[in-house]
Amino acid sequence: MTPLQKIREFYETKRRMPSYQELMGLLGYRSKSAAHYAVKKLIAEGGIAKDKTGKLVPAKFDAGVPLLGVVEAGFPSAAEEELLDTMTLDEYLVTNKQATFMLHVKGDSMMDAGIMAGDLVLVERGRTPKHGDIVIAEVDGEYTMKYYRKSREKVWLEPANKRYKPIYPTAELKVEAIVTAVVRKY
Amino acid sequence: MTPLQKIREFYETKRRMPSYQELMGLLGYRSKSAAHYAVKKLIAEGGIAKDKTGKLVPAKFDAGVPLLGVVEAGFPSAAEEELLDTMTLDEYLVTNKQATFMLHVKGDSMMDAGIMAGDLVLVERGRTPKHGDIVIAEVDGEYTMKYYRKSREKVWLEPANKRYKPIYPTAELKVEAIVTAVVRKY
DNA sequence: TTGCGATTAGAACGAACGTTCTATATACTT
DNA sequence: AAGTATATAGAACGTTCGTTCTAATCGCAA
Numbered sequence: 386m387t388p389l390q391k392i393r394e395f396y397e398t399k400r401r402m403p404s405y406q407e408l409m410g411l412l413g414y415r416s417k418s419a420a421h422y423a424v425k426k427l428i429a430e431g432g433i434a435k436d437k438t439g440k441l442v443p444a445k446f447d448a449g450v451p452l453l454g455v456v457e458a459g460f461p462s463a464a465e466e467e468l469l470d471t472m473t474l475d476e477y478l479v480t481n482k483q484a485t486f487m488l489h490v491k492g493d494s495m496m497d498a499g500i501m502a503g504d505l506v507l508v509e510r511g512r513t514p515k516h517g518d519i520v521i522a523e524v525d526g527e528y529t530m531k532y533y534r535k536s537r538e539k540v541w542l543e544p545a546n547k548r549y550k551p552i553y554p555t556a557e558l559k560v561e562a563i564v565t566a567v568v569r570k571y
Numbered sequence: 572m573t574p575l576q577k578i579r580e581f582y583e584t585k586r587r588m589p590s591y592q593e594l595m596g597l598l599g600y601r602s603k604s605a606a607h608y609a610v611k612k613l614i615a616e617g618g619i620a621k622d623k624t625g626k627l628v629p630a631k632f633d634a635g636v637p638l639l640g641v642v643e644a645g646f647p648s649a650a651e652e653e654l655l656d657t658m659t660l661d662e663y664l665v666t667n668k669q670a671t672f673m674l675h676v677k678g679d680s681m682m683d684a685g686i687m688a689g690d691l692v693l694v695e696r697g698r699t700p701k702h703g704d705i706v707i708a709e710v711d712g713e714y715t716m717k718y719y720r721k722s723r724e725k726v727w728l729e730p731a732n733k734r735y736k737p738i739y740p741t742a743e744l745k746v747e748a749i750v751t752a753v754v755r756k757y
Numbered sequence: 758t759t760g761c762g763a764t765t766a767g768a769a770c771g772a773a774c775g776t777t778c779t780a781t782a783t784a785c786t787t
Numbered sequence: 788a789a790g791t792a793t794a795t796a797g798a799a800c801g802t803t804c805g806t807t808c809t810a811a812t813c814g815c816a817a
Contacts, residue, residue, distance in 0.1 A: 400628050401587055405805065416766040421806070423764095438773095439805065442586050474660040478756055499685040499755065519757065567755040569685065570664055571705065591775065602796045607776070609794095625775070764813070774803065783794070 388412050388423060389432040393443070402433075402441040478566045484510045485565070488521065495519065495530055498545035504569045506530070508562035519564040524554050530564065574598050574609060575618045579629070588619075588627040664752045670696045671751070674707065681705065681716055684731035690755045692716070694748035705750040710740050716750065 386394075391411050395403050403411055408420040424441070427433045434444040479485050490504045498519065500506065514520050514533040521530050522542060531542035531552065542552040572580075577597050581589050589597055594606040610627070613619045620630040665671050676690040684705065686692065700706045700719040707716050708728060717728035717738065728738040 399622070401622075401626060404803080406803080414765070416768095417805085418767080418807080419765045436585070436587075440587060441805095474664060474754065478660060478754065496685070499682070499687045499690070501685045504685070565757055567753070568660065568664065569753040571751055590773080592773080600795070602798095603775085604777080604797080605795045758817105760815105760817080762814090762816105764811105766811070767809090769808080770806080772804080772806100775800105776802100777800075778798085779796100780798100781794105781796070783792105785790100785792080787788100787790075 389427055392427070392433065396443050402443065478507055478568070480565070481509055484512075486510070486562070487568075490530065494544040494546050494549050495532075496546045498532070500530070500545070500564075500567050501569065504567055506564050507566040507568065509565050510562045512563050514560050514563055520560045521562045521564065523559040523561055524552055525556070528561070533560065533563075575613055578613070578619065582629050588629065664693055664754070666751070667695055670698075672696070672748070673754075676716065680730040680732050680735050682732045684718070686716070686731070686750075686753050687755070690753055692750045693752040693754065695751050696748045698749050700746050700749055706746045707748045707750065709745040709747055710738055711742070714747070719746065719749075 392403065392408070395407075395411060405417045405420050405424070408424060409415070409417050412420055412423055414420050414423070424433060428435060432444055434442050436442055486508055487505050488508055490500055490502055490506055493502055500519070508521055514535075516533065516535040518533045519530060520533040520542075521528060522533070524542065529542065529552070531544050534541050534543050534551070539553070540558055541554065542558070544551070578589065578594070581593075581597060591603045591606050591610070594610060595601070595603050598606055598609055600606050600609070610619060614621060618630055620628050622628055672694055673691050674694055676686055676688055676692055679688055686705075694707055700721075702719065702721040704719045705716060706719045706728075707714060708719070710728065715728065715738070717730050720727050720729050720737070725739070726744055727740065728744070730737070
């Protein structure tokens, strides 16, 4: 394991950067200054950075996943890759942390919208649905995921699958949450 | 903004916990000890924790997104929520950080597989594809995303859309990456 | 071997740290 | 209004921090 990897592991498990004293043990030195010089190198290489207060701070580390471009364009060369964006999926997908939850999808009623059984959906509670949103709603005591439709005089739910019929709620329609993202892992 | 939120923000932007001196400014005190007592409370409430070395460490903070259950089951009560899993999307979706990248999807050739234009796909390079994998491949100088098919004597690519035809590569088939996940944001 | 640059050990320094103490101010109850 | 608990200010403490210095050690080329 390289020094940088050790430090990264330290940061990710302990959620803070090691002191030079700890680095001394971590990197296998018997003097703080040795660790100090080793870190100096890593900073020069860009693997670690420093605050303006002088405190160590992780640099690239957990910097999410590099975003390359469009499928059809193919893979850029190694040199180009550096220029492109990188993002953490959490930041990208979750806007309102407090109100966001995940649900497993069952059934194929939203298949034509690209939401299959087994997918995970991120949902946000406490928002008022707009026409066209995909929502989690309670109709007559049961929960379903459907398109939310609204015209001048009524509100109904529409599946994204021709084999199912729209639902016109008899009593009230309780929208529990709005689907904000879909995630599928292979 | 509550004190805890301020500290959280500090940690997430600066990637380290503030010192008591910094907390003093952050929370609007004029003495370190006031900040000290304030933090003591937060620790008792569980919002912050301490190392065994005495250093401050974030506690619950970035604890991903709570996973609730299945769509049809609806929303559990507040009490139940605590019992269920919570996960960061990055950890869940990315297995091999080094080799994983993201691509924007263009076109509708994988529509029936639930991958639509505009989606993001996570791809992993350097893995050998299996029959049935969704891959990014270079065929005759162009990049496409298709199902990877393999029989005893040949290898070909198959779209997930009846309007397109399978591709039987004339020369060699270069698989650049395997699609490991799909992500869609509304 | 000799010489030279890079690396490490170990000690030393002031600065910043976390903690604790006392004194003052504030809020709330009786 | 008086009394009591709580919260804050400010100073002080020993400890640890990051940094720097010198000396010893290593690796390698001449």
